[in-house]
Amino acid sequence: MRPILMKGHERPLTFLKYNRDGDLLFSCAKDHTPTVWFADNGERLGTYRGHNGAVWCCDVSRDSKRLITASADQTAKLWDVQKGAELFTFKFDSPAKSVDLGVGDKLVVITTDPFMGLPSAIHVKRISGDPSEQSDESVLTIKGPQGRINRAVWGPLNRTIISAGEDAVVRIWDSETGKLLLESDKETGHKKTITSLAKSSDGSHFLTGSLDKSAKLWDIRSLELIKTYKTERPVNAVTLSPVLDHVVLGGGQDASSVTTTDHRAGKFEAKFYHKILEEEIGGVKGHFGPINALAFNPDGKSFSSGGEDGYVRLHHFDQDYFNIRI
């Protein structure tokens, strides 16, 4: 398996997202321009210029026509995927951290960081079919959790919102009323900041990665803890294979404390675990900084990782990978 190195960002990667067809890969980084690539050969298609701060997260509509990005410049922007044109800007009073489009692409959940005395918040906005009718109005705003909310995604049928962040607690909210429905247990749950959250392809369960050096698999409806994957490094990024029972964890020693003696010290591998047996299967080396973003191609035949080192590495699996027997 020879990875394709995609060098287009000047600063650390923050997020990766495939479109539903799996032919496009969107990447966000701390430089201000989200980029779109051909998911097959890693060719750069274009960039989305307009943000004035680090871009933390993005999501793409089911029909691959709209892209929404969340940025530290206190905005979330809606883009025309094909033309790269900016369609609308949602303005906030604090940096936007994550975005997720609901089923049907008519609703979006955006989280904002605590900033200048403002608490962190989860905002629900309506996306109108015609960009000229787009309004800035929030349908719902949820406040409450302490610290940054690193990720918020929609639950089944857009009825709930799942959030996770610096307080290490996973919460499920009612997306109509904003009421807190479920909260993960302090005992069995994560002990440190949850950095990442990824849903399974059918949206029935999700995986969270945390700086407590573990990743956990939860039921999306009951918030029951199903599996725990223990690793040796803080987890910054997680993803699930859509076809096999594999999960991938990425991370590594915090960039500020990385030693200069040996690249192995940092543990910058992407680690594959068996989803059911919770056992490590293998690892993919290559980055020379912590892995900040991971994404599986919806066809399950390739995955990409984005690192603190500014590279996106696109890996197409060898046939051997599909023959692994445990």
Place this chain on the structure above:
Amino acid sequence: MAIDTVSMEDIIASASRLGINLNDVNLDSISLPSAQDFGIKSDDEDLNEEDSLEFEGGFGNIIVVDNLPVVPREKFEKLEGVVRKIYSQIGVIKDDGLWMPVDPATQKTLGYCFIEYNTPQEGELAKEKTNGYKLDRAHIFAVNMFDEIEKFMKVPDEWAPPETKPYTPGENLQHWLTDEKARDQFVIRAGSDTEVLWNDARQLKADPVYKRNFWTESYVQWSPLGTYLATVHRQGAAVWGGASTFNRLMRYAHPQVKLIDFSPGEKYLVTYSSHEPSNPRDTHKVVLNIFDVRTGKIMRDFKGSADDFAIGGSGGFAGVSWPVFRWGGGKDDKYFARMGKNVISVYETETFTLIDKKSIKVENVMDFSWSPTDPIFALFVPELGGGNQPARVSLIQIPGKEELRQKNLFSVSDCKMYWQSNGDYLAVKVDRYTKTKKSTYTGFELFRIKERDIPIEVLELENKNDKIIAFAWEPKGHRFAVIHGDNPRPDISFYSMRSGTNTGRVSKLTTLKGKQANALFWSPGGRFIILAGLKGLNGQLEFYNVDDLETMATAEHFMATDIEWDPTGRYVATAVTSVHEMENGFNIWSFHGKLLYRIMKDHFFQFLWRPRPPSFLSPEKEEEIAKNLKKYSKKYEAEDQDVSLLLSEQEREKRKKLKEEWEMWVSQWKKWHDEEKMERQKLRDGEASDEEEEYEAKEVEVEELLEVTEEVLSSDYGQE
């Protein structure tokens, strides 16, 4: 902390009852009478508990001197002068700090006085120094701390026979040795947890025995025979042990104890603490106690300034080199010794006094080292008088203090002594100056202790200028290994104290060239050795068989900081302790270098195998077993096979269960997913939601005009 707090409503209620308008009261202006807490405990209570003696206001600095002469008024001042003279030598008596009460009826003194010092330490010292002081024949001082008087007052006047407690048989403290699977235990410290585990190498895991949070305040240590686990606390040390779990067996009070050390036969425990001086210019005060491990009784205590216990005479470093007391005479714990300036003080444990009541005078002694088995020690004296007096290494036998052997050495810069574990051989590594005195080279003096007249052999390496990085004797054996040469790829040589035909000659076995190693770890059973590259060398490990002179395996435990063989020599633990931030935890290897299992623990501090007492088998019996090993091992091989079968069976079971569990989840999810299908479809404006249905392979032919270029082709036809 349970506190009866008064609720705000109660306050308002009682305020209105008393006719007070709370709004008029400036709450900040109320100050509570001092020393009154109204039942509310202060948050910084624990601050007060610590070092309560340090407070000037306490009575810790007052001593009571009893058995003074009873004098009439006229002689009062004279007596006061005498007492003041004696006690102001020891410390500074406070102004008005000397008070001699007078009987109002007779106008005579009462025969005692109180003296108040500036610090409790001075009070302690005064008590120590003058208790039993003979002023004259009739007046022998009895000095006590004022704080203790109360304790003495409580002693009943009538003697009552103490209750005899019925005998309760103690637990079998060596129960762990009777483990059916002959496993070994180890203790680890990670975070605030201290945990004892079995090394279950067959099952490839560690089996927990006992775990406790905040078991110790600094570190833990096994006693040398493995009977006890010692913990260190602010108030003192404690030992733990027992048949099935770890109970506290004994406590040893020693405030602010820092270091502990067992005697080799684990009869005695030495504890050490160092205390800040009251005057910053003074040196630290150190206190050493020697306890009987079983009874907890203090056998002897030593107090003094840190300088008295600093070893080596060279000075330059604060604190002491531990252990201060080195135990000699093997497992009988008969002697212990410490080095002072120009002396070596040897004590014996029957009376805990110096042998012959005096120390052995050795001018400028630099270092000494006991034989691990016999009451013999070797000492090293450096060159004196600019080379006029040669350096020397001597062997001294105790209790007679005879010098068994002496060797003079010339132009020596430094010496290091290494005893073989049976006390058969002593190797002295000698660093000598070259003729120009600009550099040094190294040789070895090898003493054969057990042979007549103790012959000495000189060994020099083939390349004399090689630096010696490490030296290690084979435990119970006759071989040693040396790492020599220049980093980062030094050579490793193995020598034997016997050569093929002659048992009295040292011979080289082999040299391994260019190894990444800086430390040697022999198996406790000998024969096998790990050549390790720790610290800068990232944890390279080479498992080497010295009998066959071959490498069994090479491996790496990245960043490893510590290596420890289990007491049987079957397994090795390599650990990364919290000196590194990442990778903390330990690996367990078989003796031939197969990684058995690894456990990661954040903030990993300590890994210690539980030592085993020496075997009761005679050497002949051991040899017989070694000879018939096949017969004995058959039984264990069968057991091993059963275990591995069981293991794979269990594993299969487990996996099956996990798979079934997962299937359950999946089927449930599928059910939900199907139920919600219609709604999902609605949310998507009727677009079919499930992937498969709307996947339609459509072949689309797209013709894209990429570029149109026109080119004029010049034709030169027909132009001839």
